[in-house]
Amino acid sequence: xxxxxxxxxDGTERAVDVxxxxxxxxxxxxxxxxxxxxxxxxxxxxxxxxxxVDPTWYEVVGAPPxxxxxxxxxxxxxxxxxxxxxQILMTDALDGITVRVPESQL
Amino acid sequence: MTTKKVVLVVGAGQxxxxxxxxxxxxxxxxxxxxxxxxxxxxxxxxxxSKKFLNGTLDAERLFLRGPAAYADxxxxxxxxxxxxxLDPAASIAVLDDGERLAFDWAILAMGxxxxxxxxxxxxxxxxHALRTMEDAERLRAGLLKGGRLVVIGGGYLxxxxxxxxxxxxxxxxxxxxxxxxxxxxASRQTGAYFEAKHRAEGVDLRLGASVARIExxxxxxxxxxxxxxxxPADLVLVAVGGVPETALAEAAGLECRxxxxxxxxxxxxxxxxxxxxxxxxxxxxALGRHVRLEAVQTAxxxxxxxxxxxxxxPRPAPKTPYFWSDQYGVKLQxxxxxxxxxxxEDILFGEAxxxxxxxxxxxxxxxAVETVNRPVDFVRAQKLLGKPVDVAAVA
Ligand SMILES: Cc1cc2nc3c(=O)[nH]c(=O)nc-3n(C[C@H](O)[C@H](O)[C@H](O)COP(=O)(O)OP(=O)(O)OC[C@H]3O[C@@H](n4cnc5c(N)ncnc54)[C@H](O)[C@@H]3O)c2cc1C
Ligand code: FES
Numbered sequence: 001x002x003x004x005x006x007x008x009x010d011g012t013e014r015a016v017d018v019x020x021x022x023x024x025x026x027x028x029x030x031x032x033x034x035x036x037x038x039x040x041x042x043x044x045x046x047x048x049x050x051x052x053v054d055p056t057w058y059e060v061v062g063a064p065p066x067x068x069x070x071x072x073x074x075x076x077x078x079x080x081x082x083x084x085x086x087q088i089l090m091t092d093a094l095d096g097i098t099v100r101v102p103e104s105q106l
Numbered sequence: 107m108t109t110k111k112v113v114l115v116v117g118a119g120q121x122x123x124x125x126x127x128x129x130x131x132x133x134x135x136x137x138x139x140x141x142x143x144x145x146x147x148x149x150x151x152x153x154x155s156k157k158f159l160n161g162t163l164d165a166e167r168l169f170l171r172g173p174a175a176y177a178d179x180x181x182x183x184x185x186x187x188x189x190x191x192l193d194p195a196a197s198i199a200v201l202d203d204g205e206r207l208a209f210d211w212a213i214l215a216m217g218x219x220x221x222x223x224x225x226x227x228x229x230x231x232x233x234h235a236l237r238t239m240e241d242a243e244r245l246r247a248g249l250l251k252g253g254r255l256v257v258i259g260g261g262y263l264x265x266x267x268x269x270x271x272x273x274x275x276x277x278x279x280x281x282x283x284x285x286x287x288x289x290x291x292a293s294r295q296t297g298a299y300f301e302a303k304h305r306a307e308g309v310d311l312r313l314g315a316s317v318a319r320i321e322x323x324x325x326x327x328x329x330x331x332x333x334x335x336x337x338p339a340d341l342v343l344v345a346v347g348g349v350p351e352t353a354l355a356e357a358a359g360l361e362c363r364x365x366x367x368x369x370x371x372x373x374x375x376x377x378x379x380x381x382x383x384x385x386x387x388x389x390x391x392a393l394g395r396h397v398r399l400e401a402v403q404t405a406x407x408x409x410x411x412x413x414x415x416x417x418x419x420p421r422p423a424p425k426t427p428y429f430w431s432d433q434y435g436v437k438l439q440x441x442x443x444x445x446x447x448x449x450x451e452d453i454l455f456g457e458a459x460x461x462x463x464x465x466x467x468x469x470x471x472x473x474a475v476e477t478v479n480r481p482v483d484f485v486r487a488q489k490l491l492g493k494p495v496d497v498a499a500v501a
Contacts, residue, residue, distance in 0.1 A: 026167055032175030034131055039403050041150050044481070045430055045439060046403070070485040106131060 002095035006033050006051075009103035018090040024099070025049040025086035035105040042086035044068060049085045050075040051099035061088055061097070077102040111136030113416060114199055114209035116189045116354070118142025120150060121383030121405035122215035123170050126181045128413035138181045139207060141199075145186040146239060147173060152402060154242040155266035156432050160273055161246060165239060192358040194376040211378050211416050214355060214366060215409065218348035218384035218400055223258065227320030233342045236263060245343065249274045253340030256280075256329045258317050260287050262431045264345035265300060269433040272307050279337050280304065281315040281329070292440065293452045293464045296476050300433065302459065307434055348400050350385045363387060365398040371415040372408050380415065382408035392424045392492075393443065401429045426491050439484045442466070442474030442491045456480060463487060467495050 001017045004024055008014065018027030028036040028049075037048035050072065053061060058081035064072065072082050085099065113129060115122045118140050126138050142148065149168040157163035176183055184201070191200035192212070199207045220235035227233070234245045245267070249255065255271040257264045260282030271278045287297040287304075304311050316332040320342055329337045350365035361367045361375040365387030372380045372388060383405035387398040403425065410422050428441040444450055448468050456462030461479035465472055465487065472495050475487035 022167065029170065030172035030175070032127070032171050032178060034127070037406065039406055040430065041152055041402070043430060043432075043437075045428070045484075067481045067485075070482045074485060074488065 002090050002092050002097075004028075004090065004094070005096070005098040006036075007098060007100045008034065009101060009106065020090060020092070022090055023086045024051070024088040024090060024094075024097070025084070027090065028085060033101065035101040036085060037105065038086060040086075044071060044084060044087055047071045047075040047084065048105065050078075050082060050102060050105060051085045052077070052079040052102060053081040053083050054098040054100070055081055057094075057097045057099070058083075060094065075102070076104040111210045112208065113138050114207055114212045115140045115215060116192075116199065116212060117215035117217055117351075117383070117385070118144065118148045118183070118185060119215060119217050119383065119405070120148065120170065120402055121217075121409045122213070123148035124406045124409035125213045125215060125382060125413055126176075126179065127171075128410045129416065130179045130181075132413055132417040132419055134413070134417060136210070138179075139184060139209075140176075140181055141184045141187050141189055141201065141207075143186070143188040144238060147171070147176075147183075147185070149239060150402065151237070152430075154239065155236055155263050155270065158239070159236075159242050159246055159249070159267065159270045161250075168239065189354060192354055192379075194358055194360070194379060197378060209378075211380065213409070213412050213416075214374070214379065214381040214385060215383045215405075216351035216354065216385045218350050220344065221347040221349050223317070223344050223346055225317060225319050227322065227326065228344070230320055230322050230326045231324060232322070232326035232340065233320060233344060235344055236267060237348075245341070246274075248341040249276055251340070252276055254279070254338055255341045255343065256337055256339040257343045257345060258329070259343075259345035259347065260284070260311070260313075261345060261347060262288070262291075264343065265304065265433055266431060267343050267345065268304060268309055269307065272309060272434075276341075277310075278308070279310040279312065279329075279339075281312050281317055281331065281337075283314065283316045285314050287311075287313070290446065292438075293466060293476055295452065295454055295458060295462070295464055296438065296478065299459065299462075299478055300438075303434060303436060348384060350387070350398060352385060355381065355385075364396075367396065370411070371421055372412040373415060380412035382412050390424070393445070395445070397443065399427055399429075399443075401427060403428050426488065428488075436479055437481065438476065438478055439481065440474065440476045441484065441488050442472070444468060444474050455483065465490075465495065470494055 040046035188202040366381035370391045431438040451467045463483040464476040466474040477484040
């Protein structure tokens with residue numbers, strides 16, 4: 001099972017095993033990662049699953065499609081490598097992906 | 107020695123579980139007990155009429171948190187247990203097995219139940235409601251057999267189930283007593299869009315239809331309307347709205363009116379007892395009136411309000427309510443709220459039958475926005491909510 005690393009605003013790190021085919025959000029939610037609220041349950045509507053992807057991993061996951069990019073504008077602390085974690089589907093290629101949880105989402 | 111404070115959360119659904127996380131994240135160090143009548147861990151309900159019903163999302167992905175998360179956060183779960191009595195003066199709750207739990211604060215998050223339809227035949231086999239995971243599993247098993255589904259009630263839940271029924275190959279009839287769809291919750295244009303969409307997808311949609319009875323020999327075989335129309339049925343779904351779960355609160359003497367009445371902090375008429383989610387009729391300070399909504403975002407916001415009040419923290423900034431619905435892959439998104447007692451002016455952007463946005467204006471400000479297949483416009487319009495609109499300029 002691929003693993004994702006969530007870096008919390010205080011610098012601590014949590015590893016989450018995400019079943020293949022689940023979104024990063026679903027894995028984080030199951031494990032209770034603070035700040036991944038996911039109000040819309042992965043519908044790309046709420047932006048409460050926003051994460052900032054580590055720049056090297058951002059090249060692998062790629063830039064968001066237009067709608068997601070618009071939605072990210074609603075999120076605070078949007079960074080160059082922001083993504084909605086519900087729109088990142090885990091595969092073995094993403095094993096080890098590191099993302100940061102924005103402080104304002106806590 | 108100081109004794110630990112206890113928060114008792116009654117109802118392990120969307121609002122109840124969020125209250126637990128909000129308390130812990132806010133630094134609450136006492137005990138948190140979460141009591142839920144359903145045996146399952148807290149899960150999200152929206153997919154029950156959408157992807158879970160059509161079988162594309164499995165149960166494991168509905169849970170709001172995995173079991174380990176509760177243990178890690180020190181939340182004691184009492185699932186499959188119901189709170190049957192509440193004594194506000196003594197701060198004690200009684201469970202169905204007689205256990206008594208003392209609390210310093212209680213958060214009532216008991217949700218809503220399916221509104222009953224008092225007609226003959228309602229208890230026949232094959233007549234379904236749709237509130238829980240088990241309801242959805244039963245309904246899906248019926249839908250997978252094909253056959254004829256009659257949906258009573260053309261609200262979001264009924265319409266989503268109808269769309270799922272079509273997708274799974276059922277013949278579907280929808281009976282709605284009003285003269286149009288979604289009249290109370292959406293604009294005329296949006297209602298008309300979904301009317302046309304369901305008809306185009308082969309649903310036999312009957313407006314102004316009032317149901318008289320369900321007939322059958324032990325099992326539902328037909329639905330009969332007030333004008334005598336007989337509709338053959340293998341399955342019937344009753345989806346005529348939700349009623350707030352208030353019995354426990356009423357028996358405890360808490361003030362209730364269309365839900366448990368709560369103030370801006372989600373506090374009930376008893377200082378130490380809060381109510382959140384579907385069961386609460388909340389005073390919304392931004393709107394200046396009480397509103398009771400059945401929506402995930404509302405449940406979450408209210409849970410956080412109650413947690414903040416218990417923690418003595420400032421009340422979280424209000425968030426605009428929003429809601430969504432998926433039918434045949436069409437995405438409807440609604441943000442903001444209309445005051446049904448005031449006139450409303452709707453302005454359409456885009457193409458009425460295809461993809462569009464409706465800006466709903468009340469008292470000169472953008473009160474709500476609806477979009478059909480226009481997620482980008484939805485995001486844009488959300489930023490304008492509550493702001494003045496010059497109707498003459500845009501119309
Ligand atoms: C089929 C369906 C589709 C929906 N679709 C959407 C949607 O697309 N978008 C949206 O925003 N919202 C949707 N909703 C509404 C949303 O799911 C609810 O608003 C939300 O679940 C409310 O959360 P809650 O915690 O108040 O209640 P619930 O999540 O219903 O939880 C209440 C829990 O309390 C338990 N309980 C009740 N009484 C007691 C007691 N005395 N003791 C112990 N436990 C008790 C109940 O068994 C239940 O498990 C949908 C709802 C349904 C049913
Ligand atoms: S969960 Fe709502 S946008 Fe990702």
